Amino acid sequence: MTERLDVLVIDDEKPALDELAYLLERDPRVATVRSCDSAAEALRVLQESDVDAVFLDVQMPGLTGLDLAQVLSRFKAPPPVVFVTAHEKHAVDAFELRAVDYVLKPVRAERLGEAVRRVVEARGPMPGEDVRIPVERGGVTRFVDRSDITHVEAEGDYARLHTAEGSHLVRTPLSSLAEQWAPAGFVRIHRSMLVALPHVQELRSDGGRYVVLVGGRELVVARRHTRELRELLTGTTT
Structure with a gap:
């Protein structure tokens, strides 16, 4: 079984932050959820501990979500990034920064679940975990x-x-x-x-x-x- 994820959630709006953290905590693939209300605070957390994925808003005061993602891209082992935002216009910039997903608010549990699946896929198999290869023969997979x-x-x-x-x-x-x-x-x-x-x-x-x-x-x-x-x-x- 894939190891469960430790994730970090960043949003300057508390209701959105609490809702996103709540939905992620309900996902069986997620082990722990830490929350930050600014990109600056998130950087302090990331310097002290590792996380398996970052879910963050785009538009925040000071250091924006795009700014933070750019900083993360220079990490030796950058965590997968998922943008969660109300604005479609930043999608191109997000994917240029190699974001694994771009989720629009209001966030639906099903759509967030797909983002978690993409994070798991982006991380690849954990050490000791085997990979199963689909093969087809005679119409049977x-x-x-x-x-x-x-x-x-x-x-x-x-x-x-x-x-x-x-x-x-x-x-x-x-x-x-x-x-x-x-x-x-x-x-x-x-x-x-x-x-x-x-x-x-x-x-x-x-x-x-x-x-x-x-x-x-x-x-x-x-x-x-x-x-x-x-x-x-x-x-x-x-």
Whole structure:
């Protein structure tokens, strides 16, 4: 299960602040809600503690919501930002600051729930949390745990996911998966193949080239990727 969120709510109007905090507290994906009535106060809170998401108004005295979002964008690990405002005209500016959502007042619980979903999605999986990949075959959608995938093979603009039980074609290029799944231990062994490091059973030299044994299959490692793979698998440099 995804870890619940600690969120910070900022609005200079107390009724709007209390209503937003109340709605967020009712959401089962939210653990704690802290409230501030100014962007300056919010900055003090953010310097003292981490939060998982910030919900803030745009128009506030002094430092505006857009100003605060710009400051947050320079944080080493900026929290996802959701703007909650009565004004549509700032939406373009908000999304240029990489806001995950822009919710108009008066706030409806259903619409706020969608914003929370986008925050969860923007944060990505927590450490130790597996990802389920939807795959289609014969009009049926099934789900494959990413941890079960041994290697991934490029097929044009598609990618084939290999598991111990079989393979599945997904409409995602290998280059995208290489970037998205690198934190989960998927590395290139040549331009059209990724392997999952936890599934590598052997790495050996075979007639001047290296091969890895993954899921019972021997896969050739391109020369340009050999050194990096050895270092990742053995923890030593060459």
